[in-house]
Amino acid sequence: MMPVETVYRDTVFREAVFREAWPLVVASTARLTRDLDLAEDCVQDAVERALRARPDNLAAWLTTTAHRIALDRLRREATLRRKLPLLVVPEDPDPGPGPTDPLRLVFTCCHPALARASQVALTLRLVCGVEVRTVADVLLTGEAGVARRITRAKRKIAAARIPYRVPPDDELAGRLDVVLTVVHLLHTAGHVGPGTGLTDADLTARASGLARMLVRLLPTEPEPRALLGLILLTEARGPARTDAAGEAVLLADQDRTQWDRDLIREGLQLVTAALRAGPQGRFALQGAVAGLHAVAPSWAETDWAQVVTTYDALLRTWPSPVVALNRAAARSRLPGADLRAILHEVDTLDLGDYRYLPATRADLLTRLGRTAEAAAAYEDALALTTNPVERALLLRRRSEIDPRVVRS
Amino acid sequence: MARYVFLMYDAEDWYDTADAQSVADEMRLHEEFMEAVKAAGATVLGGEALERSSTASTVRKGSGEPLVTDGPFADTKEALGGFYVLDAPDLDVALRLATLCPAGNVEVRPIMDLPE
Numbered sequence: 001m002m003p004v005e006t007v008y009r010d011t012v013f014r015e016a017v018f019r020e021a022w023p024l025v026v027a028s029t030a031r032l033t034r035d036l037d038l039a040e041d042c043v044q045d046a047v048e049r050a051l052r053a054r055p056d057n058l059a060a061w062l063t064t065t066a067h068r069i070a071l072d073r074l075r076r077e078a079t080l081r082r083k084l085p086l087l088v089v090p091e092d093p094d095p096g097p098g099p100t101d102p103l104r105l106v107f108t109c110c111h112p113a114l115a116r117a118s119q120v121a122l123t124l125r126l127v128c129g130v131e132v133r134t135v136a137d138v139l140l141t142g143e144a145g146v147a148r149r150i151t152r153a154k155r156k157i158a159a160a161r162i163p164y165r166v167p168p169d170d171e172l173a174g175r176l177d178v179v180l181t182v183v184h185l186l187h188t189a190g191h192v193g194p195g196t197g198l199t200d201a202d203l204t205a206r207a208s209g210l211a212r213m214l215v216r217l218l219p220t221e222p223e224p225r226a227l228l229g230l231i232l233l234t235e236a237r238g239p240a241r242t243d244a245a246g247e248a249v250l251l252a253d254q255d256r257t258q259w260d261r262d263l264i265r266e267g268l269q270l271v272t273a274a275l276r277a278g279p280q281g282r283f284a285l286q287g288a289v290a291g292l293h294a295v296a297p298s299w300a301e302t303d304w305a306q307v308v309t310t311y312d313a314l315l316r317t318w319p320s321p322v323v324a325l326n327r328a329a330a331r332s333r334l335p336g337a338d339l340r341a342i343l344h345e346v347d348t349l350d351l352g353d354y355r356y357l358p359a360t361r362a363d364l365l366t367r368l369g370r371t372a373e374a375a376a377a378y379e380d381a382l383a384l385t386t387n388p389v390e391r392a393l394l395l396r397r398r399s400e401i402d403p404r405v406v407r408s
Numbered sequence: 409m410a411r412y413v414f415l416m417y418d419a420e421d422w423y424d425t426a427d428a429q430s431v432a433d434e435m436r437l438h439e440e441f442m443e444a445v446k447a448a449g450a451t452v453l454g455g456e457a458l459e460r461s462s463t464a465s466t467v468r469k470g471s472g473e474p475l476v477t478d479g480p481f482a483d484t485k486e487a488l489g490g491f492y493v494l495d496a497p498d499l500d501v502a503l504r505l506a507t508l509c510p511a512g513n514v515e516v517r518p519i520m521d522l523p524e
Binding site: 085088090111113159160161162163167171 | 410497498499500502503516518520521
């Protein structure tokens with residue numbers, strides 16, 4: 001068995017690889033091999049060699065080594081590979097391996113012609129270097145299924161000729177929105193985490209790492225900045241989100257002195273910059289809501305009128321029933337709110353099995369004093385919720401309403 | 409360059425109501441589409457309009473004798489009504505052209521490159 005110090009050093013080293021070098025090296029190797037599978041294999045081999053060699057300039061060393069392994073394999077397997085469709089690498093004004101290579105990779109992994117789950121799986125595996133079994137945890141499915149999904153997606157990229165490039169300016173906004181949606185999804189998955197394999201903190205760290213990379217590589221785009229701000233403002237509440245017993249604490253009941261003020265400051269700066277940059281995108285507006293909570297001294301003193309106005313703007317930019325639900329919940333906090341009318345509005349939303357719908361209904365019904373219906377709504381929410389921490393919260397809320405109507 | 413086939417699926421009630429004018433309009437849309445293909449640096453390699461799906465026959469081959477049945481292979485609300493074969497630089501160009509293709513639904517399928 002390996003001594004614990006070696007295991008520890010290897011783990012720290014691997015983490016450094018995945019944080020800093022992995023996307024850069026995979027992206028430039030893919031440009032060389034024109035084959036995502038081969039690129040991934042070669043980088044994996046190079047990482048194993050780096051664990052023994054411990055080079056100083058990790059990214060440069062890995063790039064050189066992965067390229068050398070790739071060229072060697074391309075030579076040996078030339079006849080075998082001639083039959084395979086190659087990655088389409090369009091002509092580029094800047095042909096050498098460069099800092100924008102990871103952007104090509106991320107835009108290819110998040111191509112709109114791939115299913116959302118495939119975009120998430122490819123991004124985690126190819127851009128973040130996350131193991132397949134951990135990707136499976138994030139997608140709440142089996143390892144074999146995820147492996148097949150990743151293989152199919154890579155094959156589609158090659159066979160359907162999805163170009164390996166950063167989209168041109170006139171397509172950038174739409175394509176960037178898909179990328180940001182995937183990153184936000186990773187953050188949300190970590191935030192309400194499945195709690196297995198990759199720890200929730202790891203996953204949210206990957207999401208903020210990706211957002212930081214996008215801010216660095218697309219410095220003139222406001223939405224990556226807004227997304228990073230939104231993520232940091234949510235992260236800032238981290239320590240207050242669970243109590244000493246590990247149970248979830250709602251925003252309304254959190255101890256705000258535990259919030260991370262440095263993260264809040266950075267998040268507010270990013271969101272403000274994005275809001276000022278011009279037409280306000282959906283991440284800038286979501287960031288604005290998170291910012292309004294971050295600066296409120298307490299739940300009661302939250303500027304609910306401004307929260308509702310921001311949701312109004314968000315609903316215009318991004319008409320979605322989830323936004324409408326959040327807007328309704330915010331409106332219910334305004335002084336003199338007509339809870340009955342708001343409940344009626346919530347009941348008309350087309351949200352399918354969205355688990356926060358019955359949870360919101362339960363809250364409104366409780367405040368209306370309709371405890372039996374509230375208890376039933378909590379039951380509906382429980383039936384849709386698998387996350388143990390969220391379930392515990394729902395059970396507690398249900399037991400807090402009139403115990404006579406609560407079924408055992 | 410890569411070859412794609414555009415499979416055009418539509419509801420078929422159009423055939424029942426189409427008069428000379430709407431047929432002429434439809435033809436013009438297809439001519440505009442072919443212009444757009446050229447402008448995008450792609451090429452139309454072929455394509456046909458199909459008779460309605462009720463004219464189709466399907467030969468089903470199971471374990472025994474091949475069986476001929478009346479109608480299309482998959483009887484869906486929206487039927488295959490025609491196709492184009494295109495040569496395009498990549499999927500992004502192909503998908504952009506598919507949005508200009510005059511049909512309600514366009515399935516874009518890459519054509520397999522077989523070794524010589």
